Amino acid sequence: MRRLIVLMMAGLAACSSPEKKEVKSDGALFVTEQVIASTIDSLQNKFGNPQTELISRGVKHAASLWRGEDGTTADFTTFCVNNYISDENERALVFQKFSKNFESILGNYNRITLDLRENVDLDNGPLTEIDKMFSAYSISSHLSDDLYQNKIAFIVALNFPYYPLEEKEALGKNWSRTEWAYARLGDIFVSRVPAALNQAFSVAGAEADIYISEYNIHMGKLRTDDGKQLFPDNMVLLSHWNLRDEIKANYGDKTAGPDKQEMVYQVMLRIVNQDIPQIVINNPNVEWKPYANQVFEGDKMIEAPAEPDNRYQQIINNFKAAKAIDAYNPELNTFIKRKFSGEMEIPQEQVEALFDQYLRSPQLAQIGKIIENRLGRKLRPYDIWYDGFKARSAIPQEKLNGLTTQQYPNPAAFEADMANMLVKLGWDKERANYLATKITVDPARGSGHAWGASMKGEKAHLRTRIAPTGMDYKGYNIAVHEFGHNVEQTISLYDVDNYSMNGVPNTAFTEALAFIFQSRDLYLLGFTQQDQQQETLNTLDSAWSLMEIMGVGMVDMKVWKWLYAHPEATATELKNAVTTIAKEVWNSYFAPVYGVNDQPLLAIYSHMISNPLYLANYSYGQIIEFQLEEHLQGKSFPNEIDRIFRQGRLIPQIWMEEATGNKLSVTPILNALDKALLTMNVK
Numbered sequence: 001m002r003r004l005i006v007l008m009m010a011g012l013a014a015c016s017s018p019e020k021k022e023v024k025s026d027g028a029l030f031v032t033e034q035v036i037a038s039t040i041d042s043l044q045n046k047f048g049n050p051q052t053e054l055i056s057r058g059v060k061h062a063a064s065l066w067r068g069e070d071g072t073t074a075d076f077t078t079f080c081v082n083n084y085i086s087d088e089n090e091r092a093l094v095f096q097k098f099s100k101n102f103e104s105i106l107g108n109y110n111r112i113t114l115d116l117r118e119n120v121d122l123d124n125g126p127l128t129e130i131d132k133m134f135s136a137y138s139i140s141s142h143l144s145d146d147l148y149q150n151k152i153a154f155i156v157a158l159n160f161p162y163y164p165l166e167e168k169e170a171l172g173k174n175w176s177r178t179e180w181a182y183a184r185l186g187d188i189f190v191s192r193v194p195a196a197l198n199q200a201f202s203v204a205g206a207e208a209d210i211y212i213s214e215y216n217i218h219m220g221k222l223r224t225d226d227g228k229q230l231f232p233d234n235m236v237l238l239s240h241w242n243l244r245d246e247i248k249a250n251y252g253d254k255t256a257g258p259d260k261q262e263m264v265y266q267v268m269l270r271i272v273n274q275d276i277p278q279i280v281i282n283n284p285n286v287e288w289k290p291y292a293n294q295v296f297e298g299d300k301m302i303e304a305p306a307e308p309d310n311r312y313q314q315i316i317n318n319f320k321a322a323k324a325i326d327a328y329n330p331e332l333n334t335f336i337k338r339k340f341s342g343e344m345e346i347p348q349e350q351v352e353a354l355f356d357q358y359l360r361s362p363q364l365a366q367i368g369k370i371i372e373n374r375l376g377r378k379l380r381p382y383d384i385w386y387d388g389f390k391a392r393s394a395i396p397q398e399k400l401n402g403l404t405t406q407q408y409p410n411p412a413a414f415e416a417d418m419a420n421m422l423v424k425l426g427w428d429k430e431r432a433n434y435l436a437t438k439i440t441v442d443p444a445r446g447s448g449h450a451w452g453a454s455m456k457g458e459k460a461h462l463r464t465r466i467a468p469t470g471m472d473y474k475g476y477n478i479a480v481h482e483f484g485h486n487v488e489q490t491i492s493l494y495d496v497d498n499y500s501m502n503g504v505p506n507t508a509f510t511e512a513l514a515f516i517f518q519s520r521d522l523y524l525l526g527f528t529q530q531d532q533q534q535e536t537l538n539t540l541d542s543a544w545s546l547m548e549i550m551g552v553g554m555v556d557m558k559v560w561k562w563l564y565a566h567p568e569a570t571a572t573e574l575k576n577a578v579t580t581i582a583k584e585v586w587n588s589y590f591a592p593v594y595g596v597n598d599q600p601l602l603a604i605y606s607h608m609i610s611n612p613l614y615l616a617n618y619s620y621g622q623i624i625e626f627q628l629e630e631h632l633q634g635k636s637f638p639n640e641i642d643r644i645f646r647q648g649r650l651i652p653q654i655w656m657e658e659a660t661g662n663k664l665s666v667t668p669i670l671n672a673l674d675k676a677l678l679t680m681n682v683k
Contacts, residue, residue, distance in 0.1 A: 019193045028460050029330075031063035031076050039077045047086040052160070055084065062154050063162040064330045065192050070148065079151065085159045092178070098156065098185060099499040107455020112449065114461065120210060121451075121463060123443045132210055138202035142195040149484050153189045153211075160186040164331060168651050181498035184649055188500075191329040197321070203299040204321040208314040208610040213446040215239045215606070216282045217267055219246070223289045225295075225649045230260050236284075237264075238465070239271055240448035245474045249389035261437040265382040265601070266290045272582070272603045274311060274575055277304035305615045309571040316571055321562045322612075332579070336560055339613040344620075344649045351616050352557060352633065355550045358666045359589035363673045366595040367544050370680060381599045384548040384590070389541035395527075397473060403525055405470030414464075414471065414479055415441040421483070421524050425517075427638040438494065439486040441479070448475070449481040449513070452489030460486040470643050484517030485510050491645040501648035505655045507614070511621025511658055513645065519625075541677040543669060546622045547589075552605045553615040560613060579601050623654065626669045629658040 036059055043055045059080055066076050086092045096352050116139065118124070119131035147153040162184045163171070168183065174485035175183070216238050219231035229491065237243050247264050250257035267290050277295050277502035279302075280288040286304075287296040295304035322335035332338040335637045340348035368379055408414045418439060422432035438453070451461040464471065464479035470478065494504045504510050558581045569577070580605040591597045601653070607614050632640055644659040656664045 023541060029064065029072075029290055030068050031066050031073055035059060035077065036063045037075045040079050040219045042081055044075060045086055046081065047084070054271055057161040058084065061186070062157040064178075065148070065153065065189060067148075070098070070151075070154075076520075080361035081155065083151075083155055083158060091159060091182075094155075095160070095182060095185065096238050098160075099181075102185075103455045103499045104189070105140070105143070107453065107458055110454035111458055112139045120206075120213065121442075121445060121449075123248050123445045123465070127210075127214075128444070135210070136203045136206035136662040137197050141199040141202060143196045144160070144189075144193060144198070144317065147189075148192060153192075156185060157189050162186045162190050162331070165345055165347070165404070165651070169346070169653065170653050177497055177501070181500045184500040185499075187383065190331055191325075193325050194329040197328070201318075201321040204314075204492060205610070205655040208318060209446075211310065211314050212281050212606045212607070212610040213237075215271075217243065217280070218282075218284045219283060221287045222263060223287050224259075224263070224265070225289055225291050230256065238447050239596070240268065240606045241478075242270060242465075243385055244604075244642070245477075247385050249474070251386065251388045251624055252396060256357075260379070261288060261382055268369055268601060268604045269384075271311070272579065272600050274309050275306045279304050280306045281307065286546050294594050309575050311609060312574040313571040315559070315563075315578075315612065316569065316574055318612050319560070319567075323564075323567060330397070335565060336557075336564070336613065341617075344508070346506070346616065346620070348557060353620065354666060355616075358670075359547060360552055361552070361670060361673075363543070363670065363677060364547050365593045366677050367540055367547075367673075370540065371544070376551045378636065379594045379596075381586075381590075381594060381596060381601050382650040383594075384551070384601070386544060387541075388670050389537040389544070395522075400476075400525075402475035404473050404476040405467075407525075408466075408471035408472070408476060408479075408586065411441040411443050411466060412465075412553055414462075414476075418483065421480075422487075422638075424524055425520065425637055431638065435487055435490050439483070448478040448482055450485030450489065450510075453493060456494055458487045462486050462524075476517060476525075479548060480521040480524065481514045482516040487517070487641075488513040488645050491642060492648055495646045496648035498648070501650075503649045504645065505650055505652040506617060506620070508617040508620030509624055509652070509655065512624035513641070515621055516628060519629075529576070534680070535680045536676045539669075540680075542626055543673045543676075547618060550619045551585055551602045551620065552608075554589075555602045556605075556608050556613055556615045558585065559608065578608075606616055620652075620664070623666060623669065626672070627656065627662065627664070628662050630668060630672070663673065 039059050040056050043059065044052060047055065062080065063076065070076070071079070085094060104450070116134045116137060119127060119669075120135040157429060163183050163186065172183075200234050216236050219235040220233035220238055223229060237246055243264050250260045254259070263641070269274070270290055270293065275293060277288065277293065279286055279295060285297070286302070287293070288399065289296075294301055296302065319335070321485070322338075326333050326335070329338065332342045338349050340346060340351060344351070362483070371383060371388070373380055374388055375383075375386075406416070415436075418441075419432045419436035422435055423429060427435070437463055438459055440459045441462045441464070443466045446465070448462075448464035451463065453460050462479060462482045462485075464475045464482060466475055482593065488504060492504055496502050555578070559574075559578055562581065564575050566577070579600040582600040583598045583603055586599045587597050590599065590602075605615060628644070647655055647658055650658065653663050656662065662668070
């Protein structure tokens with residue numbers, strides 16, 4: 001018990017030296033190599049050579065995080081000698097204490113964050129400035145500082161040290177579940193970022209979220225150059241999600257659909273190029289001719305200055321807030337590394353190489369020819385969102401809207417039906433109710449998202465946009481996608497064996513299950529597959545949509561590389577760079593398929609603004625989805641989903657091998673694509 005008291009009191013007595021403490025404010029190392037070596041020697045003398053590897057790793061990691069304000073170098077050595085745990089039973093007991101307490105801390109912080117963001121995320125009334133201020137407040141921004149100050153962080157670093165990705169890849173195959181759980185606990189304290197910088201990063205992200213959540217286009221106010229209205233009076237579409245989905249929805253309308261698609265495409269170009277009039281954004285009181293770029297109040301054309309590069313200023317704000325944190329990450333010293341080698345646990349270079357391999361696949365041009373034949377015209381740039389391979393493309397949008405608005409007039413109706421949906425997918429009633437009762441549905445102010453719980457006893461949140469007339473098909477389609485996220489979030493929290501293992505390797509894996517659910521949306525509405533070629537068409541659809549999302553992910557990565565090379569860039573300079581990069585990516589990969597050069601359309605995605613460097617996860621999510629779908633054929637869908645997602649947060653390749661027996665790769669989808677093209681008699 002004495003050891004536990006020392007641990008939970010965080011070793012404060014070990015730092016009582018009256019010597020002057022040097023404070024390093026730039027992230028520089030404070031403990032010297034000589035002190036590290038002597039500390040390791042002291043611990044080896046105390047506990048013996050069998051502990052050498054763990055002692056060395058723990059001391060080095062703790063030293064990388066120790067600063068002058070934590071105590072002198074002598075205090076560091078004393079702390080390590082007094083708080084290193086040599087007994088495995090005691091280590092296991094302490095680990096359980098950490099797991100219980102971190103679940104409480106992180107779970108309650110998550111609950112508070114949801115409360116503070118409620119009026120920003122949910123469509124529950126007017127959005128006020130005070131709502132925006134609370135949403136930007138990071139309740140946990142001081143947590144890291146506090147845990148370093150009271151030395152809890154150093155207990156973790158010393159006894160459950162961090163393993164870089166390369167070592168997890170090399171060692172992880174032979175680790176037990178307990179060893180994985182210990183390593184994941186060590187991942188909590190990899191860097192030491194001042195609270196003010198964490199808060200600044202949170203503010204920049206919150207402001208970008210708000211900017212995007214309010215970027216609505218009132219489609220009923222759009223006019224052709226000759227004054228025609230193409231869209232219903234009450235149609236309001238959020239950029240980019242709803243604009244993209246409107247393009248998808250109009251492939252089934254051979255009469256009015258092409259004109260609608262061309263107009264949405266024109267709106268997107270105006271947004272990317274930032275020559276969209278500021279006054280038409282989220283404003284139902286003016287009419288706009290996007291081709292001529294003219295704005296009218298009644299019959300009078302008015303002066304309408306363009307949006308002043310606000311879109312690109314949000315990216316710069318995020319970049320500067322992220323870059324300020326770089327110096328405090330000894331292992332992952334750029335935002336790019338933190339997002340890929342850190343969060344995604346796949347190095348950025350590997351991601352880009354995989355994308356390049358796929359985007360250069362000659363089979364993609366063959367799919368393009370099939371689409372041209374089906375459309376009876378040459379490809380247009382917005383055909384990156386061609387939706388005609390899906391079964392729903394043959395069903396009129398009005399019919400789908402009628403079904404979903406009747407069945408789901410409000411969030412409560414969708415929530416009440418979730419258990420039934422899970423039963424349709426194969427879960428028994430008891431298990432379906434178990435999962436469904438841990439998810440609640442909210443009306444989203446934006447396009448929709450899933451927000452998981454962070455402790456048992458709390459619910460995951462499914463958010464989707466719901467009109468006063470009920471949930472239209474677009475909202476339903478998004479809701480089914482988010483439902484997949486929530487099911488993953490529930491399984492990987494409630495059913496994993498250790499709290500530190502909760503979740504999935506990265507967000508691509510939760511996207512995979514979301515895509516799997518989304519692909520079954522019509523089945524859940526009661527439609528059955530009639531087309532004998534649907535499996536072939538599904539493969540073509542997956543391959544084509546993967547090309548699109550890899551393209552936008554490639555733009556996102558290249559933009560952040562450009563930002564690091566030009567850290568003082570203005571919003572206008574960044575705008576020019578982004579459009580140039582988007583055109584270069586288009587010309588490299590898409591122009592050979594489309595026969596059109598210099599298209600900036602790949603820069604339209606809102607994730608680049610409000611969720612930087614996230615887009616690559618969608619591509620990996622689709623690759624994972626395809627491999628999982630292939631694995632699921634002939635097996636029990638619910639049993640395999642439960643088994644696979646109970647693995648928790650292994651690293652990606654090990655997770656995939658345990659799930660399917662194969663490594664993560666684009667080869668399976670390319671092989672399937674070859675078979676699909678042969679079926680379609682394309683050579």
